[in-house]
Amino acid sequence: MPLVSAEQLTDFSSRLYRATGAPPDIADYVAETLVRANLTGHDSHGVLRHEAYLRQVKGGVIQPAMRPRIKHRHGAIAVIDCRWGYGQIGARYGMAQLRGLAREHGVAAVALANCNHVGRLGEYAAWLADEALVGLVMVGCPGTQVAPWGGREPATGTNPMAWGVPTGRGPMVLDYATSIVAAGKMHVYSDRGEPIPEGWVLDSEGQPTRDPDKLFEGGMLLPFGSYKGYGLNLMMALIPVLLAGTLPSGAKGAEAHVNPTLMLALSIEHFGELEDFMALADELRENAHRIRPAEGQALVLLPGEPEERVTRQRQREGIPLPQRTWEILQGLADEWGVESLVVDR
Ligand code: NAD
Numbered sequence: 001m002p003l004v005s006a007e008q009l010t011d012f013s014s015r016l017y018r019a020t021g022a023p024p025d026i027a028d029y030v031a032e033t034l035v036r037a038n039l040t041g042h043d044s045h046g047v048l049r050h051e052a053y054l055r056q057v058k059g060g061v062i063q064p065a066m067r068p069r070i071k072h073r074h075g076a077i078a079v080i081d082c083r084w085g086y087g088q089i090g091a092r093y094g095m096a097q098l099r100g101l102a103r104e105h106g107v108a109a110v111a112l113a114n115c116n117h118v119g120r121l122g123e124y125a126a127w128l129a130d131e132a133l134v135g136l137v138m139v140g141c142p143g144t145q146v147a148p149w150g151g152r153e154p155a156t157g158t159n160p161m162a163w164g165v166p167t168g169r170g171p172m173v174l175d176y177a178t179s180i181v182a183a184g185k186m187h188v189y190s191d192r193g194e195p196i197p198e199g200w201v202l203d204s205e206g207q208p209t210r211d212p213d214k215l216f217e218g219g220m221l222l223p224f225g226s227y228k229g230y231g232l233n234l235m236m237a238l239i240p241v242l243l244a245g246t247l248p249s250g251a252k253g254a255e256a257h258v259n260p261t262l263m264l265a266l267s268i269e270h271f272g273e274l275e276d277f278m279a280l281a282d283e284l285r286e287n288a289h290r291i292r293p294a295e296g297q298a299l300v301l302l303p304g305e306p307e308e309r310v311t312r313q314r315q316r317e318g319i320p321l322p323q324r325t326w327e328i329l330q331g332l333a334d335e336w337g338v339e340s341l342v343v344d345r
Contacts, residue, residue: 044184125164
């Protein structure tokens with residue numbers, strides 16, 4: 001598998017986004033966030049997304065140079081009109097607004113309307129935690145890819161959420177889809193030519209399958225955590241969608257990647273001492289590491305720790321790109337008149 005450094009991949013990705021007509025700061029940020037997803041091991045939300053984003057640019061779904069603006073503000077609440085620019089740019093603007101409102105009021109909420117795919121939610125939860133805030137980011141995806149608990153037809157999107165809290169050793173981030181895993185993981189397995197684990201996907205007939213492509217042939221993901229995960233999936237399908245004022249039918253075209261988003265923040269310093277909060281979080285981490293691991297496990301980890309480990313490894317060794325992803329990126333370079341990506345190893 002080709003290995004590419006994060007720097008090279010970011011530089012290549014930014015050149016691609018500049019070729020779409022995005023100003024340099026927009027192209028750089030979209031590229032950086034996607035490559036950071038690869039660095040954390042979430043390849044489903046990394047450069048694999050270039051193909052879909054660039055198709056959406058061609059289809060008029062993404063307006064590459066568009067910048068968000070405030071639709072309205074009321075007290076500690078702001079609704080941002082992302083104007084169908086890159087979703088990451090709407091999210092970046094939303095976070096900055098949220099930080100200001102949370103520092104002023106102690107608690108704040110920002111909804112992102114008319115927002116394209118924002119990528120990996122942990123990106124934003126970590127940023128908020130770095131700002132001494134407890135952050136919660138929720139997305140309601142309008143696609144129908146997830147079967148309800150007890151059902152055999154896809155009814156909702158993968159509807160992810162991410163929490164970020166500050167600790168003495170950096171943000172602790174819990175970030176996942178409320179389906180058993182993100183739908184993008186099927187693309188990753190398909191690109192690697194590998195079967196998916198059991199219990200993820202049912203085919204169009206409602207039968208269990210380990211073929212990742214069956215999801216995109218009328219199949220469905222299961223919710224995580226049986227009826228509890230299903231309930232959470234449903235809440236994510238409702239709350240961000242309604243508060244961002246973007247009903248699923250408002251999505252442009254048939255693309256199911258729009259991301260009505262709700263971001264919440266609590267300013268810890270409005271409640272008490274930040275140091276006390278972080279000390280407790282650090283104690284939790286140390287306690288977890290002292291717990292006797294289950295058979296086959298080396299260590300009990302906290303949310304976010306698997307990503308920290310993969311990041312250190314990929315910074316050292318490079319980001320592996322499956323052959324199919326590699327070929328797609330080279331095809332996009334040709335299509336958009338951008339110099340090809342050079343492989344490190
Ligand atoms: P996942 O199933 O890989 O779970 C990841 C979470 O579980 C992380 O918080 C991780 O730290 C934690 N975790 C994993 N192993 C652990 C362990 N051994 N101990 C403790 N914690 C552990 O994630 P997913 O559901 O496949 O989602 C992947 C990404 O896809 C996320 O970043 C999510 O934001 C993104 N996503 C985005 C959209 C969108 O529309 N923008 C939609 C769905 C998913």
